[in-house]
Amino acid sequence: MTLYFADLIKKKRDRQELTSDEIQQFIAAYTSGTIPDYQVTAMLMAIYLNGMTNEETVALVKSMIHSGVTVDTSKIPGFKVDKHSTGGVGDKTSLILGPIVAAAGFYVPMISGRGLGHTGGTLDKLESIPGFNTQQSLERFVEITREIGTCFIGQTKEICPADKKIYALRDVTGTIESFPLICASIMSKKIAEGIDGLVLDVKFGSGAFMKTVEQAKSLATALMNIAKSYDKKIVSVISSMEQPLGRFAGNSLEVFECVEIMKNKKFTGPNGEDMYADTRELSLQLSAQMIHLSGKTASVNEAYSLAVEALESGRALQVFEKMCKVQGGRLSELPAAKKSHKVTAKTAGYLHSFNVEKIGLAGIILHAGRMKNDDVIHPTAGIEFHCKLGDQVKAGDTIFTIHGDEPELFAEAEQLLTLAHEISLQKPPAHVLINTVLN
């Protein structure tokens, strides 16, 4: 067998196409422990460097799904839709759009991940709510979704175990940033969730995995091709991660922001603009796409109106509060950091650009995120944003506020944050949040 799998590695090494059967055998053998890790990582590097065809990627998705169970959502009576974001800083829309779409009468069963590297994770945000339990059984997950309209849980052992094993290997062998491997990892888990439709929020910019719009569109197309081969309804929103989303990055800070938005509050920054506006708008746009995928609305605009209504009526907040309660979370006890520190503008001018990845790394220094899987998160730590791209600032104006309980970490984070923004004399072109929507 070892020699047979070595032949498959050679085939990929030599840029030949693997058959569906070969991919299926490889993944099944790895899941059952027949193939050692060291053969898998050689294959992963060959895939990283030589790529995979669409057919190969679809076969990889299939074999990852088959390595575990698919959630049986047949007891949920309506349209089941989820959203997946490729990750960013301050990217907290899941917590708002899940309740909005549920309040609009659809179902959002969401299996989320943890943050790794500079990007945050929905699970970490929810777990900053004291008592919130993201480890529900799949049966309970379906039950809660059915009752409340949405439920947020973490990856379970039953779903795509091959993906979990392979992801751990990719993390330490330089094979994370591979299109087919990313596609397979994302889509296998989403398809195994038992959903009817999926909205992708594919981000581009300095805080995104994909630096350019073109790269983001390519990834979106690859992901959509897979979903379509499974007859799932799918749409991609290509959105900017050239600046952090909203007012906060950091776990309990982001939950706070979401609740404020669901309470229809605004927070006016020093330049007179609502610092919640972009989080709110992206959440509504993504909700509209999710609702429209159901086929129950005549246009995205109609779906958008339903989303606005669900949000403004307070019904989305009710869903969120119910969901927190049923999952054990005590929202009223959301913790806040004890210390803070302002990071100010060194010169006057226009806020010209952010290095969003560096902002994310400053978050890691504050323990708002993790660099390694076993790093411990401090739920209250994070960064507050006072300006958006294009804002005019004077020297000494606050650009960021660092929040946390460990002031000894603030100096290093401040240093990074100072490097993470540029002020120029010329006003930059207006920042556009949503670049395009791909069907």
Place this chain on the structure above:
Amino acid sequence: MTLYFADLIKKKRDRQELTSDEIQQFIAAYTSGTIPDYQVTAMLMAIYLNGMTNEETVALVKSMIHSGVTVDTSKIPGFKVDKHSTGGVGDKTSLILGPIVAAAGFYVPMISGRGLGHTGGTLDKLESIPGFNTQQSLERFVEITREIGTCFIGQTKEICPADKKIYALRDVTGTIESFPLICASIMSKKIAEGIDGLVLDVKFGSGAFMKTVEQAKSLATALMNIAKSYDKKIVSVISSMEQPLGRFAGNSLEVFECVEIMKNKKFTGPNGEDMYADTRELSLQLSAQMIHLSGKTASVNEAYSLAVEALESGRALQVFEKMCKVQGGRLSELPAAKKSHKVTAKTAGYLHSFNVEKIGLAGIILHAGRMKNDDVIHPTAGIEFHCKLGDQVKAGDTIFTIHGDEPELFAEAEQLLTLAHEISLQKPPAHVLINTVLN
């Protein structure tokens, strides 16, 4: 540490050059067990697909040597020289040239390998001599070389342990056929042998790893660059593996052929030519290069004359017999196969080409070679060649004789051998054994 080594993998993945220190750390950590196999195989695949610079390869050689000990040959008073062949079918020159060069007054401390795939291994050949012990301590190895002029042993645990571990991984991850990895594996072991000079027999053709002369020259150049950075004298003979060498392929059969040649015997084939001639000539040419590397001869021609004299006088045979005796081998008890089977020409014409790799695979079917490391070799099994390229044959003439004790394997081997030669009506161009010598 795991993340640091992941960064080195990413560097190679992204075609950046690794520093000597980084390569040294990687190999040292793997030797000591700090890096898991699965990180090494990802690195090996990245090296396979992205290559290594000359500096990186030299650093890899150095770190492999440093993973173990270097043989202390300071007690051997004269010029110490070895030969390495890139492998072929019937390639038995080591057993003749070691004794020739020793008989001419130089020293040949030879650490050899086993056969794998279609190519044979010197150790397997010697071990077909009953009692021959290739597992000598390094002290005894130096002692025997000093006393007799040559000694043949197998790879020991002390020499280049990193190479041994890495080779085992390469074998099952499709990363054998990589220039820098091949170079590092060959040269680290040869430099650790404590030699002053090395002659490379780099083969090209259907039975060689390198299919073309150009590829063989490239490999020779890469190998020589490494040796030169270690101030070792080196020369490469680029020789043909478009046909098997000599009269036999198979372990005890090849020892028999070597002894016959050292007894200055000839064996006339059906076309009137000496079937030992090419083995004898290549052994003499390689011996001449080895002798000339010492700087004690004015020309390769003079060195060639010394080699001929050592062979024709019977002194090379005496060295071989002494070496066998001191290593426990009972040459007079060399076993022979009990059964044989002729493979005949299906049509008349000229022997136009051999597929030498297929001939080697026929040898594996007969258990004269091994496909996997733990396959057991049958020492008497093998193939006898009756014709050379360009020979005229009639339908029914014997082309090969299969030898072995397991006649049930003969049909499958015959099938392969029938596919492994082509007879045409046109006489092919004359076959040239040695293409060129590179200094």
